[in-house]
Amino acid sequence: MSLKIRTAVIAVLAGASVMLFGCATTPSPFENQNDVQGKLVIAPVIPDYKVEVTLAKLNEILAVAELTNEQRARFHYDRGVIYDSVGLRLLARIDFMQALKLQPDLADAYNFLGIYYTQEGEYDSAYEAFDGVLELAPNYDYAYLNRGIALYYGERNELAIKDMQAFFEGDPKDGYRALWLYLIASKDNVAEAKQQLAIQRKGLETDAWSTVIVDYYLGVKSREEVFAAAKLGLSQPKEYAERLCEAYFYFAKMAIEQKQYQEAANYLRLALATNIYDFVEHRYARVELAKVKGLLEATK
16 A cells, blocks of 8 residues: 555546646666766656646536535536646645635645645644544545654654554555655664664565665665566556656655655655655755755755
8 A cells, every 4th residue: 555645536526537647757777876966867747638628627616517515516626636746836726725615525625725734834734634534534544644643743753653653554565655754753863763764674565665675774785676676567658767766765754764865855855856756855855855854954
């Protein structure tokens, strides 16, 4: 299970499915695995024309169709998800806000708004949004992930660990959940967090891509091995770009832990260059990059 805060299929009145992205051109990763040198080693994923077609259909439906408030809220939400998937965050936010005016109990929309508040550093508003999600849908486990991240960036790490522990326990076989629990717990105690990660590794899905990244964190796999694994078992054209987005982000977090700030900045730029806007790793790569730039300035 990936930490993709996304909707992959949008239902329009005819019930048609759309692909949100076209194929990615993906050259080989690093020539030297220890020297990124700010190179762009993956072409960005480009949205294909079907996104524009779907948006046009949704615009027409919202403009001319007779809809109930609940139906109109859903179409605003669906359009917001598409805007979010191509990086048009302001337009997405407007649609999510409109959806909530029409249907105030739409938990999914609150979840997106909470993510945006976190990215903008408006942590109190983020906490309120995620609290709202869990009040409306107590089993919405990704709200624990997202609130945990907000608490982490908001310097409330004890509460962040509790949320991330709850998220991990929702699916202990998921390597992404183990990784995020580690990232947050390691802020307080790296050695203890790594011991816990090693224990959790025993219960992870052995062949999963996320487990490969966990093995990198545990020192079992090298970066070269992670890049090699990223090419295996791909099921759709842009999956390689998605995996690189994730790998770059987690490599960056490890580099930050090791105080290798320039290397971390390079990896974060590469994660952003993939244009996988709706991945949690892409969402917070910019937040991390701003922090790393501050650390680099402080060391000059």
